[in-house]
Amino acid sequence: MENGKKGFSTRSIHHGYDPYAGVGSLTPPVYMSSTFAFPTVEDGGARFSGEQAGYVYGRLGNPTTALLEARLADLEGGEAAVVTSSGQGATTTLLYTILESGDELIVDQTLYGCTYAFMHRGLAKMNIRVKHVDLTDPVALVGAIGPNTRGIFFETPANPNLRVVDIEAICRIAKARGLWTAVDNTYATPYLQRPIELGADYVVHSATKYLGGHGDLLAGAIIGPRDVMNEVRNFGLKDMTGAVLSSQDAHLVLRGIKTLAVRMDRHCDNAEAVVAFLATHPKVVHIDYPGYAKSVGYCVAQRQMKRPGAMMAIEVVGGFEGGKRMLNALEVFIRAVSLGDCESLAQHPASMTHSFYTKEERELHLISEGLVRLSVGLEDKEDLIADLKQALDRV
């Protein structure tokens, strides 16, 4: 289907698949095969050497994962993509491919807990230095770049405190210094924000979240230039991590992506209504949400995001004790980590997703002990607000 100029929703439903080809199946088939047959020994050799196109073995690709890759590359505005078995698999597979021993990587102050653990425990083992810089201040980046710096990695909005990094400003500085930039776009999704269009080289995703959207799978994705994605697949994924996505999970992500635009708009509507309620509540002392005018990231988010998303961080009176009381009283919101599901989820980063940081590190990396993270789902907004109200009354 020729759909290069079609809109986001049309492409998220159709890109890369022609139902009239083959047997006429409306839904793309799920290829459940670990290996692929070679017509002759010569063909097998030619496929291994890359002279002949065609599938070889599941760790190098499968028609179902290939369709998901084509669709994600298109939606993010990148040349190519590689999908992985989790978001963690995406970050590790990309960085194992493009970093070498002795390199330095600049990252923002705040990262998802396991990304932080990988940077500090994993990359450190390979003699790769990770330097935290306040990337919400592009001037700070200029002074931080050293002779061994190879690239910049950040999340925006960041997990869990919703810091917003100006993608265009950071990428401009990085490019001028010959550095690549990788953005974790999990919180925003390509519907709300497209880092490659703003100058980034790579995008990574936890497709477990909004892309899948239904809390029933783990998946990840890397999007970037075709030559590097070939290297990511043929070395990072095949030899280093082996973090291969199954065809059934690729099928579920493809199904999730079909409704990404409608889900994200409803997520944003609900989150905006929840924030309007929380902003007037006397027990709420702080709100971080890219669409809340008093949040520091508001102006940059207005520029680079279509809408502010549905993740927020709040603090209530009484710090963590108050937050705990509120969390334990929730009835519609589910107490669980992860995000981007139909169900609204609530969790306490300091003791859960960001417990890999020490207490001192959390302070240094701007993750307060009392922060409560909300992933606003797709329920009726009146029920979400009523639930938060009754829970806050218990604080």
Ligand code: 4LM
């Ligand atoms: C969570 N997050 O926060 P997999 N990048 C970002 C993330 O939030 C996550 C990953 C990567 C949470 C999981 C428990 C910004 C995960 C890693 O979980 O490996 O798909 O993604 O609650």
